[in-house]
Amino acid sequence: MMALPTLTADDPAANRKVWSEWLRRSDWDRVPTRDGEVRECSSPWDVGFELAVEHWSSSQDVIDSDEYEYEDEVEDAIMVGCYGVQADGGLIDPAELPDRLRNRIMMAARAAQSAPPSDNMFYNLDKNSVADLVNEEGWSLILIGGCLIGMWRHDPSPMRGAIMTPQDVARLVADILDAAPPSLLVSEGE
Numbered sequence: 001m002m003a004l005p006t007l008t009a010d011d012p013a014a015n016r017k018v019w020s021e022w023l024r025r026s027d028w029d030r031v032p033t034r035d036g037e038v039r040e041c042s043s044p045w046d047v048g049f050e051l052a053v054e055h056w057s058s059s060q061d062v063i064d065s066d067e068y069e070y071e072d073e074v075e076d077a078i079m080v081g082c083y084g085v086q087a088d089g090g091l092i093d094p095a096e097l098p099d100r101l102r103n104r105i106m107m108a109a110r111a112a113q114s115a116p117p118s119d120n121m122f123y124n125l126d127k128n129s130v131a132d133l134v135n136e137e138g139w140s141l142i143l144i145g146g147c148l149i150g151m152w153r154h155d156p157s158p159m160r161g162a163i164m165t166p167q168d169v170a171r172l173v174a175d176i177l178d179a180a181p182p183s184l185l186v187s188e189g190e
Contacts (some may be wrong), residue, residue: 004032012084012185015056019048019083019185029166043147044173045089055122080149083177084186089142094133096181104172108148108163109133115161118154126150127161135168137156141184145173 005022007015022028023044031039031050039054041047053059059078068074076087086092094102112130113188126147133139150171152162164172 004034005051005055007052007082009057012082013180015052016083016085016180018089019051020174020177022047022051023170023177026167028170043142043144043149044170048083049079052078056082058082080186085141085184086186089140090184091138091140092176092181093137093183094139094184097176098179101172101175101179104164105133105139105144108161111158111163112161114152115159118160120154123151123160125153126154130161138183141173141176143174145169148172162187 005018007018022031028044028047029041030048031041031047031054033054037052041050050067053063056078058081062068062077062081063074065074065077068077079085079090080087086087094105097105109130109132112127113134115127115131117124118127129143129147130151133143148162148164149166151160152164152166154160154162156162
């Protein structure tokens, strides 16, 4: 049986640490539920969301609240409340990342830029989103994790721009969470 993660009620920094440590596991994409089941996740963001839904004590209050009309609003509220990360997929300013992280992402973006298109529409969407990171002023954890893994799953060939395995991408997102760039975090007054 998989050990259950422990998320605190009111310490987003500690909860980000739990999320980042989970992403460093070999089974990072499998989240245990309270019922003893295991939920498969497709990206590091999804892992964070499922960990919060299943193991953060306030998640049910957010889910049951009449304040949120749409599912994405509920997701944003859970991610902000549990981890203190910006809504809309964990937006970050690339300039605030340590050079080693920014360089890894830029290397992946340049690989995507030089990769040929595919007959697979979903691969092309992921590839183009990653390639666009070169010129974007803001990046998001959803895009970084989801699109890099999407490229790999559609075609794991480095010639197609897939230079990071899903495990590498999970570790990259974990490193970003640990670096905690200020733009990623919700300020105390929000």
